[in-house]
Amino acid sequence: MTCEEFQRVLPELGSGHGIGQEEHLKSCRGCSNLVADLNTISREARVLQGSEEPSPWVWKSIEVALRQEGLIQPQLSHSRTPTLVLDWRLRWLVPLAATLLIVFGALIYQRGTGQPQTAQQQPPPAGVVTANLQATEAMGGEDLQLLETVGERMPSMRDTYEADLRSVNAYIRDAEQSAHSDPNDEVAQQYLQNAYEQKAMVYEMALDRSLP
């Protein structure tokens, strides 16, 4: 199978690949990278909420971009409605371009509303204690904002709060895994409740306005 043949059938493949396509992917780096990129975009697009419909300018931008690339040509007909005519070899660019612009638009929208995305992490196996991984514990946006606030109000306490947040986040992660592995386990639920209480306390003390 050649690259042209593979890319021609790519839009119809979905998540499954035939034997021929599999072998082509193994031998062709370019097509393999293309499939990986499309899967990444598809995965990221799923986290977008359905209510966040892109504004009309997004669709207009897609049309402008496709016209500039020469992928859209005005149809020579007497119809008042223009139709899209695409070369079959470049048909896969349409969903790719659309998805890229949707993701980009949604990111711009979310940043504008002050809702930072937190990095998704691969959870460690259930029951594994992560208390010793404090050095690499990733902080969410809210935690970083809290540390910034503490740093402004009480610079000498910033390190203490950071260490405690890491400790509490490790507690929450272990407790969540324990609770997920057995939702009926009352003790696991108790761990989770305690972990969240700890986090709430840290936030409350950091933001306590009674202390100057």
Added chain:
Amino acid sequence: MQRATSYVVMLIVVSAAFAAAQTTHQELHFKVGRRASVSIVNQYGAISVKPGPGKVVAVTAILYSGKVEVDQSKSRRRVAVFSHLLEGADAQTGRVDYEVLVPADASVTLHSTTGPLHVEKLHGDMMVEGSTASVDVRDVSAGHIHIKTLNGPVTVTNVSDGLVEITSVGGDVALNAVNGSLVHVNSSSGKIHYDGDFGDGGDYSLTTHSGDIEAIAPAYASIEVVARSVQGTVEKDFPLQPEHTSFVPRAGSAFAGTMGEAASSVKLLSFSGKIHLKKR
């Protein structure tokens, strides 16, 4: 050699006198009604609260420099005293030590970053909060004791008929002769040590994430106990009557059972710490 020693002694005396000259004392007195509410907020320095005579709140403040002042507010039943840091104040120059006498039934709220914080012989409610401050509460009864620290160690001694809730991220918690209808300790990495009777038919819950738990009880304790550690080990010095639980007790990582009449409920839970139920 003798002359050098004399010079050193003189230097120390002069320095002490100089330091003392920098501190100022301030006394405040407030008349209050029954069940008064007293609040002390002090970022740097000690707060000590004890019972005093009559319906009076007496505050003695020792200010360590001119970069801090003591402000106050008072309503009929509420007294608030707080340290106001001026520009350029730090942990040394902003330090104030408070000695407070309150009616024994007063409710007390203490906030401090560095502490230490000390409360004794009261029977009202108390809320004690310190970031790295050590907290020491002793000889109190019949009140709701609520203690929060980030890393400050907590010691609670001789509490009867109390409702005790302690939350600390990394501070060690020691409970000696603490009994009440509810005794809850929630720690993340701090150790918990309990030495008491688990009496009053109460609900005792000692939980940590990675800290160890050591509970010492007498042979006559009347408890229904559950102990579990996901990654750590559990040990007991008592033979327990088996009881039905929602989880399967596994030797070395969990046990459950009763002693005596099982009047009190005791939960010893740690995610990765060691748990030991010891016999006194």
